[in-house]
Amino acid sequence: MKLPRVTGALLVLGTLLAPLPAFAERNESRQWTLNMKDAELRDLVSEVGEITGKTMVLDPRMSGKVTVQSSSALDQAGIYSLFLTVLRSQGYAALDQGDRVLIVPVADAKTKASGSEQAADDEFVTEVIPLRNATSAEVAAVLRPLVAVDAYVAPSSSSNALVVTDSASNVGRIRSLVRELDSAGERAFSTLGLKHAWATDLAATLTESVNQGSGAPAGARAIADARSNRLILVGPSQAREQMATLARQLDVPGNANDGTRVVRLHHTDAKQLADLLSGIGKRMEVGNGGKEGRAGSILISADESQNALVLMAEPAQLATLDAVIAQLDRPRAQVLVEAAIVEVSGDINDALGVQWAGRGGDAAGSIQFGGSGLTIGSLLGTLQDGKRPTLPDGGVIGVGSGHFAALVTALSSDSNNNLLSTPSLLTLDNEPAEILVGQNVPFQTGSYTTDAAGANNPFTTVERRDIGVTLKVTPHINEGNSLRLKVEQESSELAAAPPGITTSDAITNKRAIKSTILADNGQIIVIGGLIKDNVKTQVSKVPLLGDIPLIGGLFRSTKEVTEKTNLMVFLRPTLLRTSEESGELGQRKYNDLRNLRSNDRGPSGLLLPSDPRQLFDNDGGQVLDMRGAKGR
Numbered sequence: 029m030k031l032p033r034v035t036g037a038l039l040v041l042g043t044l045l046a047p048l049p050a051f052a053e054r055n056e057s058r059q060w061t062l063n064m065k066d067a068e069l070r071d072l073v074s075e076v077g078e079i080t081g082k083t084m085v086l087d088p089r090m091s092g093k094v095t096v097q098s099s100s101a102l103d104q105a106g107i108y109s110l111f112l113t114v115l116r117s118q119g120y121a122a123l124d125q126g127d128r129v130l131i132v133p134v135a136d137a138k139t140k141a142s143g144s145e146q147a148a149d150d151e152f153v154t155e156v157i158p159l160r161n162a163t164s165a166e167v168a169a170v171l172r173p174l175v176a177v178d179a180y181v182a183p184s185s186s187s188n189a190l191v192v193t194d195s196a197s198n199v200g201r202i203r204s205l206v207r208e209l210d211s212a213g214e215r216a217f218s219t220l221g222l223k224h225a226w227a228t229d230l231a232a233t234l235t236e237s238v239n240q241g242s243g244a245p246a247g248a249r250a251i252a253d254a255r256s257n258r259l260i261l262v263g264p265s266q267a268r269e270q271m272a273t274l275a276r277q278l279d280v281p282g283n284a285n286d287g288t289r290v291v292r293l294h295h296t297d298a299k300q301l302a303d304l305l306s307g308i309g310k311r312m313e314v315g316n317g318g319k320e321g322r323a324g325s326i327l328i329s330a331d332e333s334q335n336a337l338v339l340m341a342e343p344a345q346l347a348t349l350d351a352v353i354a355q356l357d358r359p360r361a362q363v364l365v366e367a368a369i370v371e372v373s374g375d376i377n378d379a380l381g382v383q384w385a386g387r388g389g390d391a392a393g394s395i396q397f398g399g400s401g402l403t404i405g406s407l408l409g410t411l412q413d414g415k416r417p418t419l420p421d422g423g424v425i426g427v428g429s430g431h432f433a434a435l436v437t438a439l440s441s442d443s444n445n446n447l448l449s450t451p452s453l454l455t456l457d458n459e460p461a462e463i464l465v466g467q468n469v470p471f472q473t474g475s476y477t478t479d480a481a482g483a484n485n486p487f488t489t490v491e492r493r494d495i496g497v498t499l500k501v502t503p504h505i506n507e508g509n510s511l512r513l514k515v516e517q518e519s520s521e522l523a524a525a526p527p528g529i530t531t532s533d534a535i536t537n538k539r540a541i542k543s544t545i546l547a548d549n550g551q552i553i554v555i556g557g558l559i560k561d562n563v564k565t566q567v568s569k570v571p572l573l574g575d576i577p578l579i580g581g582l583f584r585s586t587k588e589v590t591e592k593t594n595l596m597v598f599l600r601p602t603l604l605r606t607s608e609e610s611g612e613l614g615q616r617k618y619n620d621l622r623n624l625r626s627n628d629r630g631p632s633g634l635l636l637p638s639d640p641r642q643l644f645d646n647d648g649g650q651v652l653d654m655r656g657a658k659g660r
Contacts, residue, residue: 372444496520
């Protein structure tokens with residue numbers, strides 16, 4: 029299917045689920061996404077006309093640019109409704125005249141608008157509203173303050189009707205008010221503007237107050253126009269005066285504290301909670317019925333310096349927000365995560381080789397292998413120069429005479445490496461934590477000898493990276509004593525540089541684990557590991573001679589390397605729900621450190637006090653020198 033060509037807009041045509049026989053039905057099932065940035069208003073009219081199939085007649089004075097973005101696909105009706113809204117925001121109105129749509133300034137639309145049957149909400153329409161009981165002139169005088177500046181309300185005395193020109197949605201609102209006023213019969217009515225109180229709140233109160241008692245006038249009531257925040261008072265003169273007096277008494281500024289509240293938080297971050305409550309506040313405004321005329325919306329602001337919230341809303345809304353804050357501002361449990369990274373590695377090296385050299389007359393030859401790090405040729409050359417040779421590790425046996433020499437090298441080595449790292453960290457529930465124990469190592473990333481102008485200006489660029497043991501954990505406490513842990517653990521170290529590798533080509537050994545696990549309180553679990561066996565065998569020999577049974581070993585060199593690595597990472601999470609548990613943990617860890625220092629340094633070493641509080645009570649935190657102390 030070919031997409032329609034668009035100028036200044038992106039129109040994405042939705043795919044049809046099934047072909048339909050009629051073109052009109054197919055067109056209605058299409059959907060478009062309209063995105064225009066700084067596009068000419070005339071281009072928008074042209075594109076909407078192509079989509080809807082309507083003939084658009086533009087006023088010659090029409091100009092301006094618009095930016096329109098629709099986040100979801102819209103059908104023909106949706107595109108047209110969006111189009112009418114954009115026009116109204118630019119001061120233009122669309123008048124549907126059947127075979128064409130006339131686009132004119134709003135000021136001219138009053139005299140050209142058509143009927144309101146099946147009109148879109150934002151489409152400018154004219155409607156004649158007949159009256160049965162009330163007088164059109166009186167009703168028009170009441171309604172004029174309630175309509176927009178660019179709208180039109182006029183009485184028709186001959187037919188006792190009202191002529192109203194406005195958007196279709198506003199005409200519907202005015203029609204409802206006219207029916208209320210017209211049902212009042214012979215009773216008169218008047219309007220009253222409010223400055224502080226809400227018309228929708230006072231209307232019910234005034235109606236109830238004026239109708240109390242046996243002598244209350246029949247049918248007296250107050251009608252609220254939420255858009256203009258005005259009251260329409262209906263009834264006899266005495267009843268209307270009574271309602272107006274009461275309304276003026278109630279229309280006073282409220283107590284400043286009624287709609288404002290400062291809440292100091294004890295356990296929760298003010299900024300994070302303000303972001304959460306702002307979303308709730310928007311839903312509360314929508315849930316309030318979407319009443320127009322509400323000048324005050326819910327305002328939630330965070331004072332990070334005092335960790336407090338400033339709330340501005342109606343009293344009922346403040347009560348709801350207070351209840352939510354009370355539920356959220358509670359102490360959170362802490363989680364101690366202890367890790368044990370255990371690595372056991374070892375390697376076994378076995379090497380055995382025999383090398384030969386001989387000379388007779390004008391001929392000379394040798395059988396040599398470099399796997400041992402020493403060749404018979406280099407050894408004989410060193411001895412001939414009268415120098416002392418450097419011998420490799422292991423056993424080296426050399427025999428020879430003036431015309432014959434043999435060199436036997438043998439080496440067997442066994443190395444083991446045990447590494448235990450036990451990082452631990454404490455964090456709040458749902459809060460990430462990280463610990464790094466290591467070094468910040470520079471790595472060369474480039475070098476230059478001349479600058480852009482060709483001058484000799486050598487320099488080297490480096491990048492620093494963290495090398496060591498890193499543990500990142502985000503705990504989530506589930507129901508009961510179980511936890512969900514997001515864990516990232518990394519162990520890295522600089523490897524020994526092989527021969528020929530410079531410092532700029534440093535090699536790092538890195539082992540990393542990233543996982544999400546479930547564990548019970550105090551449970552020790554393994555989150556990952558590695559078991560690696562690496563066996564290398566290298567054989568160097570003289571062809572044919574090295575394969576002879578029994579004596580073939582005299583013509584070959586053998587080297588075997590066996591490497592084993594076992595790596596396991598263990599975790600133990602511990603819940604700390606109270607301050608007492610946190611204090612006990614601190615004392616226990618401190619005692620472990622103190623005992624470790626005592627065992628390492630002996631009685632004459634530097635000891636720590638028995639109570640960790642003494643670390644901070646002695647001259648602003650100076651460590652106590654307890655040399656020679658015993659049993660402390």
